[in-house]
Amino acid sequence: MEPSKVYYTNLHTTLEENLLQKLRRLVKAAGIDSIDFKNKYAAIKIHFGEPGNLAFLRPNFSKVIADIVKENGGKPFLTDCNTLYVGRRKNALDHIEAAYENGYTPFSTGCQILIGDGLKGTDEQIVPIDGEYVKEAKIGRAVMDADIVISLTHFKAHECTGIGGAIKNLGMGCGSRAGKMEMHSAGKPFVDRSLCVSCGMCFKNCAHGAISFPEKKAQIDHDKCVGCGRCIGVCPADAVQAAQDEAFDILNRKMSEYAWAVVKGRPGFHVSLVLDVSPFCDCHPENDVPIVPDVGIFASFDPVALDTACADAVNGQPVLPDSLLAKRGAAEKDHFHALHPDTNWRIGIEQAVKMGMGSAEYELVEIK
Template sequence: MSEKSKVYFADFRCPSWRENLPQKLARLMMTAGFGDVDMEGKYVAIKMHFGEPGNLAYLRPNWARVVVDLVKSQGGKPFLTDCNTLYVGGRKNALDHLESAYINGFTPYSTGCHLIIADGLKGNDEVEVPVEGGQYVRSAKIGRAVMDADVFISLTHFKGHEMTGMGGCLKNIGMGCGSRAGKMEQHNAGKPSVSQDACVGCGNCAKICAHGAPQIKDGKCTIDHDRCVGCGRCLALCPTDAIHADNDESLDILNCKIAEYTKAVVDGRPCFHVSLVMDISPNCDCHSENDAPIAPNIGMFASFDPVALDQACADAVVAQPAMPGSLLFDKGYDCSCGDLFQAAHPDTRWQVCLEHAEKLGLGSREYDLITI
């Protein structure tokens, strides 16, 4: 039997003036082996979610500052990063994305480093990365700045998710590091569609397409899926956001694709992963609002193994009682269910992502939890 992965845990208790929460996170990371990563003179990407404007469940900049300072102490050159979103909102292009991050408190002065939107101004600055052993994705479309980094660190707000069941480390990496075309590939079969009511027939999509897929007729566009190769360039150029990706893949396949995109990101370079299990909202931080937590705050986790990390965090949440006043009670949550994520989103199966990630060799679902 292979050796279990190590996942390190610390709760949120700080009963003494000798240590605050940022210091406790730093101690957790160093105990977990963060100091063993060679960062001297190297570019270090710290992947996190800056929060959609209006959402208050995202991780605060204070947590990012801890990671940034540790990277600098080891001679690294850190930057905070995320990729643009596929949907319409406050983070669909780099300018709006940076503005949203600044509004939510992420600046070079609060975090100690610069912010880089990894897939560029319009979400199409990407690198095609082969997925070894991929069943659904041959090559993942990853934001260029993520792949340019020498070292990769994920800093994740662990929570629920309406499509994947839970939003953990793998979701933060796999979906979060995909360019807009990469996100489209994960959510559907890779072919966008056009909302006729929103289309103004400007022809920008037709000009950018190398395959003649967008067809303009009677002042409206339709996309010929026989010609479309799913590059997603048209999504970035549509001025009215009429072009969109249909969520036509099953939720299980979505979870599998997230695992495969994660493999593309982490393969071949040093990585380290941190998850904070707090403000456990039922839905993604991509929402412009956040509902009440479905479980109480638990603590902070760190590991070199992203699969073991997600499993440990999920186990910790599932073991908690449902939070009174949350949507679980609105839905008539049955305490015998035994899975808060499943209760919140009955159509999802978060285990699928971890099972597929383990098959891909990303890590192990078996772990030893070491409490500091």
Template sequence: MWMSKVYYTNMHTTLSENLLQKLARLVKQAGMLEQIDFSNKYTAIKLHFGEPGNLAYLRPNYSKVLVDLIRSQGGRVFLTDCNTLYVGRRKNALDHLDSAYEDGYNPFATGCHVIIGDGLKGTDDILVPVDGEYVREAKIGRAVMDADIIISLTHFKGHEAAGFGGALKNIGMGCGSRAGKMEMHNSGKPHVDAGLCVGCGACVRQCAHGAITLESGKASIDTAVCAGCGRCIGTCPMDAVAADNNEANDILNKKIAEYALAVLQGRPHFHVSLVVDVSPYCDCHSENDIPIVPNVGMFASFDPVALDLACADAVNRQPVIEGSVLSGRNHCHGDHFTDTHPDTNWKVAIDHAVKLGLGSREYELITV
């Protein structure tokens, strides 16, 4: 087992160096500009724009640091994320772009454009072969797969299903199209809430497999015919179609690792995680609770597995913030994330990613 290098800097500043300058120095010393040829290459910076209402998401200023560095090397860079499976303000590209702009992710603030990776309705994807335990063909947003280089910029925080949201989840879940997210989150198919359905037939017209019919003025999905593409979720004007989110958390974590492999295999990639505003829940929430631990710092590595583990280890060394969700939990697991969400085990994704050859559990932490 090889030992990966993970670079780290804290959140302290001086009169001569602010946080953005520290991030630039961190990325340079980690070797991103030296080891990746960005010249005239399409470079996707994968991040989470934040569900409007949530204020724990990463400020767009951080992304501009990476954009400016990549552009200085001749890279053709864009920010990207894929549409959501859940019903919210990021379930189609138009609302998603509005949300990104509202949260500050616009060309004026970041220096580059935003491209929603899986298109207008979350159905513009590519089937990517992957030799996984659960996944054989990952459904990845087309714009993500069209990129020559992948850079992940991750807000490291808790997550109610995965334990925490780190680089693997940012890449694996985040780059999945709606059908991909359906595959990761569900062991079943979408369902219709008859109370919300108005029988407009939009889902019937959009279904490419003939799985949806109108019965007594309400849509009905034949799960034996349904392919799980999720097109109906993005089409319904009443948000009456939703996924079940019924996959076991351990299997979800393994699928996330397998999707991350599909995204990263065969092309250059680099990863940055900011362990700040470590909220207990995902940035997909339209709200955020107070952080569970103090701000830790910024981490960077070519190895997303080692990076996630280094961030988790750093969080677990921190004191619990009084009054946070974590402070009210029963601390019986010896782990801040599992104590916050006892039904999760984030180590499953790490172990599975190592098994897949995505990275190393052994790392050297280098302070810059």
């Protein structure tokens, strides 16, 4: 496969051009205007940030992309899917409130917010992909209903996948609750019986008769459970939880196969901002100091090449003193592995290439 073009610009500005204008110039140079947006729905996949975290992307960046889509006759919307874990983005109502709290509103971004997998994380579309690990991906329906997919990613480190780039934004981020559970877990959900309040909501929403109440506490029969995750979404006490016991390498491979389910067969474009490179995901309700200096903005039609270029750029940066990376092993060439030794981000890249999503080889085109 030939190298893919990845466009890059640094974060320096002038009196004549601010960073938002520079982002606009970058994505136009990278070819975003070549997409036929006319009367098409364009899903802009973004992470709104868990409240309390301040490393997530400012909403100003998403407005630049939404405005370009609208200028080309398209209908953009910002989207993310509900989380598997306990937090402020577990259902659509709380998720939208969290987005508003972090500045993402129709007024600041110029477009609406749609939570991709609905109110409780169960509104999904089954996408056949016949992958090595995933045969049918469970993707948020609003994401799949879109004609075009654009990823706008805060590139960072990640405690499970090594990096949090475009592939993770698309794969893990667009999976429904059941999809996220499939990626994270080798098994089925379980009940923390100390948290169960015996309300019966899980029982009412189980279509397979897998839930019973011995000693007035919920219990899941894994022989009957199909792993749909609906019980997780409806539990008011967060007593039903995913096992999250999948090996990190397999998690990375599943995630890449999910990302392929999202992008295959329709136009896409991908932007990653390598700034505030935090050691953990923006799903944390806090963020530690960046591990390296800010790098710049990258854009490409190829999410695989984009992730590889961003990872290489971070690995080429000096380690910031007093960062978590400095404490864990700054001497290692791969910053991500030094930070999270149990992870290997290259596994996800390898799987994405195998699926035909893109190329790990890239030509970096600098836009000054």
